[in-house]
Amino acid sequence: MSFSSYPYVMAMAVDPTLSVGQRIKHFRKRAGKSRAALAGSVGRSEGWLKAVENGRLLLPSLPTLVKIAEHLGIADPGALIGDLSLPTAMFSGAEHAALSVVRRVIDTAPLGLSAGPAPDVRQVADQVTAGWTARNSRGDHRTALGELLPSLVPVASVAASHPECADRRQAEVLYASTLNLVQMFAAYQGDGNLVWRVAERSLATARASGDLAAIGQSCWFLVEAFRQSGQWDSAQALAEEAMRLLDPVRTESPQLAAAWADMAFHAAITHARAGEAGSAWGWFDRAERAARMLPGGFWQSATSGSVRVIPVHAVTVAVELRQVGTALRWAGRVAPDDIPSRPRRARHLIEVSRAFALRGEPEAVASTLSDAALAAGETVRWNREAHELVRGLLSGPASVQPVARRLATVTGLAA
Numbered sequence: 001m002s003f004s005s006y007p008y009v010m011a012m013a014v015d016p017t018l019s020v021g022q023r024i025k026h027f028r029k030r031a032g033k034s035r036a037a038l039a040g041s042v043g044r045s046e047g048w049l050k051a052v053e054n055g056r057l058l059l060p061s062l063p064t065l066v067k068i069a070e071h072l073g074i075a076d077p078g079a080l081i082g083d084l085s086l087p088t089a090m091f092s093g094a095e096h097a098a099l100s101v102v103r104r105v106i107d108t109a110p111l112g113l114s115a116g117p118a119p120d121v122r123q124v125a126d127q128v129t130a131g132w133t134a135r136n137s138r139g140d141h142r143t144a145l146g147e148l149l150p151s152l153v154p155v156a157s158v159a160a161s162h163p164e165c166a167d168r169r170q171a172e173v174l175y176a177s178t179l180n181l182v183q184m185f186a187a188y189q190g191d192g193n194l195v196w197r198v199a200e201r202s203l204a205t206a207r208a209s210g211d212l213a214a215i216g217q218s219c220w221f222l223v224e225a226f227r228q229s230g231q232w233d234s235a236q237a238l239a240e241e242a243m244r245l246l247d248p249v250r251t252e253s254p255q256l257a258a259a260w261a262d263m264a265f266h267a268a269i270t271h272a273r274a275g276e277a278g279s280a281w282g283w284f285d286r287a288e289r290a291a292r293m294l295p296g297g298f299w300q301s302a303t304s305g306s307v308r309v310i311p312v313h314a315v316t317v318a319v320e321l322r323q324v325g326t327a328l329r330w331a332g333r334v335a336p337d338d339i340p341s342r343p344r345r346a347r348h349l350i351e352v353s354r355a356f357a358l359r360g361e362p363e364a365v366a367s368t369l370s371d372a373a374l375a376a377g378e379t380v381r382w383n384r385e386a387h388e389l390v391r392g393l394l395s396g397p398a399s400v401q402p403v404a405r406r407l408a409t410v411t412g413l414a415a
Contacts, residue, residue: 016082020065023080025053027072041071045232047274056275056322060230094382094412095189098146102185103194105150109157119159121167121174127152128174131181132301136341139376145185152178160205172209176202180221180302188382192229199225216246216259220303223266227273235270239263250290254298258305261290265313272320280317287313304344312339312348319354327355336371346376350386357389362396365389366403373410381411 018026028038039049042064052060060068069077131152134144159165160175179202186194199222206214219242226235242263250260264287272280291307299306311334318327331352339345349372356364369389373380380386390411393404408414 018082019055020080020082021053021055023082024049024068024072027074027080028053031072033072038068038071042067044230045234045274047232047276048230051273051275054275056273056320064230095191096142096146096185096382098143098150099186099189099191099194102146102149102153102182103191105153106182106194106198109153110161116158118162118164118166119155119171121159121165121171124156124159124171124174128156128177128181131178135181135184136301136343139342139346139374140378141343141376142185142378142382145181149178149182149185153182169209169211172205173211173214176206176209176214176218177302179205180217183221183225187224187228188384195225212246212249213253213255213259216242216256216263217300217302220259220262220266223263223270227266227270232270232274236267239266239270243267254294255300257290258294258298258300258303261287261294262300262303262305264290265309268313268317269320272317275321277321277323280321284314284317299340301341304339304341308334308338308340309344312344312351315348315351315355319351319358322358324355324358327352328359331355336375342376343379346372346379347383349375350380350383350389353389354385357392362393362400366393366400366407369393369407370403373407377410380407387411387413 028035035049035053036046039046044064065080066077069075069080074080127148131145131148134148135141138144156171156175156178159171160168162168162171165171179198182198183195183202186198199218203215203218203222206218209215219238223235223239223242226232226238240263243260246256246260246263250257264283268280268283268287271283288310291305291310294305294307296307299308304312311330314330315327318324318330334348336345336349339348349368353365353368353372356368369380369386372386390404390407390413393400394408394413396404405414
């Protein structure tokens with residue numbers, strides 16, 4: 001009996017210098033599969049697989065690598081990895097100490113009508129506002145949310161389902177926003193199931209409220225989940241559907257206008273990650289025009305929607321497209337301290353660090369990434385791009401080693 005009669009075969013030796021993406025491409029072609037077919041088999045978009053094969057994205061998650069191996073008929077997924085060292089931290093972020101508690105309150109939230117006295121919606125609103133304030137003002141924002149969410153989630157859930165709630169619609173808006181806070185807390189910690197549960201539950205709750213601004217905000221979070229998981233087609237489809245919903249009313253309030261612009265920025269970044277420069281900058285131009293209509297002092301605490309984030313998004317689009325000069329020119333148009341949210345400021349500085357890394361400037365990477373850690377250490381700790389940058393510094397010149405070691409401690413890589 002020939003080996004070809006078995007569903008899985010041992011992978012033949014390949015060039016040991018090939019990257020993971022190049023290995024996937026090699027075995028995909030050997031199996032006679034198109035990018036679209038393989039990507040669809042593992043629940044990803046064709047553009048995502050192209051970016052992985054071309055080395056534009058970080059490594060896929062370990063479960064995704066296993067699925068790819070299965071669909072390519074490879075008995076040992078190690079054939080896709082070669083001699084590359086793969087610490088588990090590359091695939092799933094370390095769990096915050098409060099993750100299990102937050103997960104439990106989500107899983108035990110009441111599903112039916114709640115008994116007992118109805119929570120005061122105004123007090124729930126104050127708690128939600130306090131949650132967003134803590135999330136945006138503290139460098140240890142995950143720790144802050146880990147302290148607040150175990151008490152906020154149950155009361156917000158009860159308010160949204162209580163038969164005697166004084167303002168059910170507002171309670172549903174607040175519960176949807178609370179679930180967005182949970183997603184902010186849970187992201188990048190390796191529990192993708194929790195992220196999906198709260199993202200989908202938030203959108204369902206927002207839709208039940210009928211509040212278009214809340215629906216737009218929840219769509220923003222679900223699009224983020226789609227894009228981060230490599231489901232770029234779904235991310236783009238939802239972003240465009242949200243824009244169609246918001247377009248007739250976006251001139252009615254800054255909140256609705258910002259929600260529309262946020263979706264257009266999402267579309268720009270999704271196309272940029274796929275390497276589609278024309279579409280990416282086309283969507284960016286539309287988003288920029290919309291954002292410039294917002295009041296100068298307006299800031300959407302959940303999504304950072306404002307005129308001030310135009311250069312911030314431009315940096316991300318340019319970095320994803322490997323347009324380093326463009327990224328750094330846009331970076332020069334915004335002072336990091338003008339970004340009110342500390343986690344958003346840190347995320348922006350990570351993107352600027354990526355631009356410096358692409359240009360081969362380790363000293364600039366070390367300095368900028370250190371600024372990101374000062375802005376929000378917990379953003380840097382739970383960010384795969386930051387981890388990759390730190391690994392690059394650790395293997396870089398002697399001049400950056402002291403900073404690299406400090407950053408390794410911040411990110412948990414030195415543990």
